[in-house]
Amino acid sequence: MVIADPLSMDTRSSVPTPRPTMGTSSLATAGDSSAPASEILIDIEHLDFFYGASQALHDITLQVEAKKATALIGPSGCGKSTLLRCLNRMNDLIDGTRIGRGTIKIRDVEINGRDIDVIELRKRVGMVFQKSNPFPKSIYENITYGLRLQGVKTKAQLDEVVERSLRAAALWDEVKDRLHASGLGLSGGQQQRLCIARAIAVEPEIILMDEPCSALDPIATAKVEELIHELKTNFTIVIVTHNMQQAARCSDRTAFFYMGRLVEYAETRTIFMNPGNPQTEAYVSGRFG
Amino acid sequence: MNAPATAHIFKARPTTARRREKTSFWLFRAATYLVLFCGAAVFATIVVKGSRSVFQAKAPFINTTFFTEAPESLYVFEYQGKKMELGDKAYRAFKAQNPDAATVKTESYVYSAGGIFPCIVGTVLLVVGSMTIALILGVCAAIYLNEYARDGRFIRFIRLAILNLAGVPSIVFGLFGFGLFVLFFDWNVSLLSGWFTLAFMVLPVVITASEESLKSVPKGFREGSLALGATKWQTIRKNVLPYALPGILTSSILGIARVAGETAPIMFTAAYVVRDKLPWDVEKFSDFFFQGVMALPYHIYVVSSKIPQNEYTERVQYGTAFVFLMIVALVATTSIVLRNHLRNRYKW
Ligand SMILES: Nc1ncnc2c1ncn2[C@@H]1O[C@H](COP(=O)(O)OP(=O)(O)O)[C@@H](O)[C@H]1O
Ligand SMILES: [Mg+2]
Numbered sequence: 001m002v003i004a005d006p007l008s009m010d011t012r013s014s015v016p017t018p019r020p021t022m023g024t025s026s027l028a029t030a031g032d033s034s035a036p037a038s039e040i041l042i043d044i045e046h047l048d049f050f051y052g053a054s055q056a057l058h059d060i061t062l063q064v065e066a067k068k069a070t071a072l073i074g075p076s077g078c079g080k081s082t083l084l085r086c087l088n089r090m091n092d093l094i095d096g097t098r099i100g101r102g103t104i105k106i107r108d109v110e111i112n113g114r115d116i117d118v119i120e121l122r123k124r125v126g127m128v129f130q131k132s133n134p135f136p137k138s139i140y141e142n143i144t145y146g147l148r149l150q151g152v153k154t155k156a157q158l159d160e161v162v163e164r165s166l167r168a169a170a171l172w173d174e175v176k177d178r179l180h181a182s183g184l185g186l187s188g189g190q191q192q193r194l195c196i197a198r199a200i201a202v203e204p205e206i207i208l209m210d211e212p213c214s215a216l217d218p219i220a221t222a223k224v225e226e227l228i229h230e231l232k233t234n235f236t237i238v239i240v241t242h243n244m245q246q247a248a249r250c251s252d253r254t255a256f257f258y259m260g261r262l263v264e265y266a267e268t269r270t271i272f273m274n275p276g277n278p279q280t281e282a283y284v285s286g287r288f289g
Numbered sequence: 290m291n292a293p294a295t296a297h298i299f300k301a302r303p304t305t306a307r308r309r310e311k312t313s314f315w316l317f318r319a320a321t322y323l324v325l326f327c328g329a330a331v332f333a334t335i336v337v338k339g340s341r342s343v344f345q346a347k348a349p350f351i352n353t354t355f356f357t358e359a360p361e362s363l364y365v366f367e368y369q370g371k372k373m374e375l376g377d378k379a380y381r382a383f384k385a386q387n388p389d390a391a392t393v394k395t396e397s398y399v400y401s402a403g404g405i406f407p408c409i410v411g412t413v414l415l416v417v418g419s420m421t422i423a424l425i426l427g428v429c430a431a432i433y434l435n436e437y438a439r440d441g442r443f444i445r446f447i448r449l450a451i452l453n454l455a456g457v458p459s460i461v462f463g464l465f466g467f468g469l470f471v472l473f474f475d476w477n478v479s480l481l482s483g484w485f486t487l488a489f490m491v492l493p494v495v496i497t498a499s500e501e502s503l504k505s506v507p508k509g510f511r512e513g514s515l516a517l518g519a520t521k522w523q524t525i526r527k528n529v530l531p532y533a534l535p536g537i538l539t540s541s542i543l544g545i546a547r548v549a550g551e552t553a554p555i556m557f558t559a560a561y562v563v564r565d566k567l568p569w570d571v572e573k574f575s576d577f578f579f580q581g582v583m584a585l586p587y588h589i590y591v592v593s594s595k596i597p598q599n600e601y602t603e604r605v606q607y608g609t610a611f612v613f614l615m616i617v618a619l620v621a622t623t624s625i626v627l628r629n630h631l632r633n634r635y636k637w
Contacts, residue, residue, distance in 0.1 A: 088516060090512065090515070090516065093511075093512070093515065095439050095440060119518050119519075119520055120518070122515065122516055122517065122518045123517070123518035126516065126517070127512075127516040129509060129512060129513065129516075131509055133507070133509030133510060133512070133513040135510055135513065135514070135528055136510075136532065145514070145517060145519075145527075145528075146517035146518060146519070149517065149518065149519050149523055149527075150518070195513070198513075198517065199516070199517070202517055202518060
């Protein structure tokens with residue numbers, strides 16, 4: 001587990017620092033030599049996705065860079081959650097879903113392949129849900145849930161992970177005195193950070209967040225956004241959001257979806273300052289959606 | 290007309306709608322009171338008539354014999370100008386002391402003295418065994434239907450079958466149990482036959498209750514667990530079943546009342562009219578499962594229809610019914626208390 005002391009310099013900057021652009025040259029280190037080489041972690045190509053007979057995603061091609069936050073934006077029902085749930089195969093749980101065409105590769109491994117262990121995949125690709133869903137167990141048990149499933153029993157090890165995860169989720173100071181109280185007793189924002197801590201505890205590589213702040217008040221939202229900034233040092237984050245300021249504040253790259261299609265995918269700054277597509281422009285300027 | 294026209298809008302006028310409103314209100318109210326009255330009448334009859342057997346004027350005020358003894362024949366005779374009512378054992382002892390008592394004219398009434406202890410024991414055994422079987426089978430089936438099965442024609446057919454099973458009259462279950470367990474499996478009239486017959490009878494109740502409870506566990510608990518890399522079974526065991534179990538148990542308590550009360554399913558499969566030995570009086574352990582027992586509802590049936598009726602048998606009938614009612618009330622109260630308690634504990 002490699003959660004370094006989280007607090008990088010750009011934590012408080014509200015506009016993301018420029019990152020190397022995607023494209024053919026993206027694998028090479030571009031420009032600024034202090035920026036790490038962007039490595040493509042998730043590679044989605046020509047993805048068609050169906051709920052029964054209705055197609056929810058049309059020909060999505062998108063590459064997500066490692067250790068970056070990628071935001072998926074777009075009006076309600078455009079397929080953001082669907083795409084997100086494809087990445088850890090949560091859609092498997094819904095009857096009648098199917099991938100019509102295309103591939104999703106994580107570290108060059110096709111995750112819908114026959115020999116893929118979904119359990120292993122979900123350990124590597126954690127998820128935070130729109131509606132925070134702490135289990136009706138103690139805070140401690142919530143965090144250790146995933147590890148216990150993996151057979152970790154040593155108390156010292158569990159204790160350590162609990163502290164580290166809670167610290168990484170910026171929740172430690174608030175709950176350290178009541179680790180054994182129910183997770184349901186926390187405030188909405190704390191509950192969502194508990195869910196983030198729970199996801200972190202199993203040491204995933206990627207964390208998927210589906211509108212994690214949509215039920216939170218502005219202060220709690222700010223905390224989670226700050227947290228996302230910090231988490232980027234160690235995790236790759238894909239975040240669905242309804243809130244464009246949020247995408248602008250905490251993502252490096254932004255993908256704009258409309259009616260199941262990827263309309264534009266670029267640097268967050270580009271999407272918001274200088275979008276290449278008139279639909280994107282209309283959406284980010286608040287003219288529809 | 291000085292007042293503005295709007296003042297009249299709210300003034301009551303007897304319209305058709307208003308009259309109908311009143312009529313329907315009274316209709317519903319009357320129906321409710323009728324139900325209440327019927328219920329009260331049933332309870333009152335049983336309590337009034339039954340309390341004669343269950344309570345007594347002397348301390349400890351509860352007729353312990355009735356709760357702790359087996360049924361006996363009652364002997365009624367006149368001895369030296371006094372009317373005597375003695376149970377079998379007491380009568381024999383009395384005859385031994387007063388040999389001339391044998392010569393007086395004596396009437397005997399079967400099962401009208403002693404108590405109903407073996408029936409209570411039998412009913413408890415039947416309930417515990419059959420509910421255990423029904424819960425195990427029912428919860429497993431509900432987990433399969435609710436958590437694993439994908440909705441399809443076959444699953445819809447199974448659900449329909451379960452629904453139909455709930456509508457099957459209990460006597461049909463009795464006949465089924467008789468054919469399958471008593472005759473075909475050769476278990477004879479036994480606890481085991483009764484357990485399975487009763488279990489099948491309450492299975493629809495248990496499955497439905499379990500499914501409802503499983504459904505009431507938020508989807509987020511399942512998704513959250515699966516997203517952490519849990520298998521489906523781990524998720525169910527650790528993060529669904531614990532929260533569903535209270536609901537399953539409390540709803541199943543209603544099934545207990547049914548199991549305890551049904552006569553038809555056990556009369557061919559498990560119930561004896563009378564049995565001298567108590568169930569734990571067996572030579573080897575396995576015999577325990579292959580013995581018939583007495584049971585409260587069947588005892589009521591026997592004393593109300595299989596023996597000549599008179600004022601003495603009536604006491605047993607209503608006494609047994611009263612005890613039975615108390616047991617059911619106890620179970621229902623337990624269920625409500627348990628539900629409230631667990632509801633407070635498992636909130637989300
Ligand atoms: N479980 C489902 N079954 C059928 N259709 C669904 C399901 N979930 C989502 N959809 C459909 O897929 C489309 C995309 O939905 P979703 O990914 O939830 O959108 P978003 O998250 O962008 O609001 C919508 O048209 C929605 O109606
Ligand atoms: Mg969504």
